[in-house]
Amino acid sequence: MNAPLVVVAHGSRDPRSAATIRALPLGARVSFLDLSAPLLTDVLCSLAAQGHRDAVVVPLLLGSAYHARVDLPALVREVPRLRVSIADVLGQDPLLENIALDRLRAAGADPADPSLGVVVAAVGSSHAPANDAVIALARRWNTRYPMLVAPAFATAKPDVASAIAKLRARGARRFAVASWFLAPGLLPDRIAARARQAEPSVLLTDSLAPDPRVAELVLARYHATLARAA
Incomplete structure (x- = not known):
């Protein structure tokens, strides 16, 4: 499956937050659940308009709270033209x-x-x-x-x-x-x-990102999700 990688973070009114996420060495499409741009649904709609049929969303979340369990699946369902697989949260890796x-x-x-x-x-x-x-x-x-x-x-x-x-x-x-x-x-x-x-x-201490090891973990979540979907 040739599926683009989309990372999604929570979003913040503080511009340092989005800048830190964008600084991750991923080469992925970056999106946010709220408060920062671009929003996840906008990125997914853009992929669908470009002719993509599949995508993998990796949530840049450290726990399986409301955003991971409820918000994220609901937003994915808003773009029915795209088959979206949601990876596990980063968690306590x-x-x-x-x-x-x-x-x-x-x-x-x-x-x-x-x-x-x-x-x-x-x-x-x-x-x-x-x-x-x-x-x-x-x-x-x-x-x-x-x-x-x-x-x-x-x-x-x-x-x-x-x-x-x-x-x-x-x-x-x-x-x-x-x-x-x-x-x-x-x-x-x-x-x-x-x-x-x-x-x-x-x-x-400083926040966990940006750090190359966070990018490694994101890519590991992406490939594990691709393997499950194959």
Whole structure:
């Protein structure tokens, strides 16, 4: 199946977000669910008008929350002239975990430091399994590394201040926030501001993208989807 690759991100009012997604070394058609252009439906309609019969959409989403489960399939159904296969979300892939660890080290945090408290900060969701995946990531890091780790969310509980307080009670003396966001934007900025209020010396990491390993993961999702559709 000769199907174009379309990546779709959430979209943001913050122009840094879309710019970061476009900087991924993919050579794919970039689209957004909302707030940024071009919208996914516009890209899919353009492909159909060009004579394409198939397409593969890879969601640049880190969890299977409402956007992945409901919004995305509904938008795809709006373009019936095109057979669209939707890949799995990027999720809690080891490649992304490695990027997050590298971001920590680049910010000056050492995962081998038992006095280091790390908050894994994500967007949060009303869909509990999406939050559970981030909680599971924090547990894995607690098991694998001497550092102390706790999850936090921008739009759910616990928030970053509560997570820092919990880590301090567990014995942490230095603190870092590991961004579990693909791109910068308003919610990561909110987390950063609240983290600094709770601990002025906190170390803050960059978002996961752009990074060549994110592009590798996207292409792996694309080829796995093609194989399933064949």
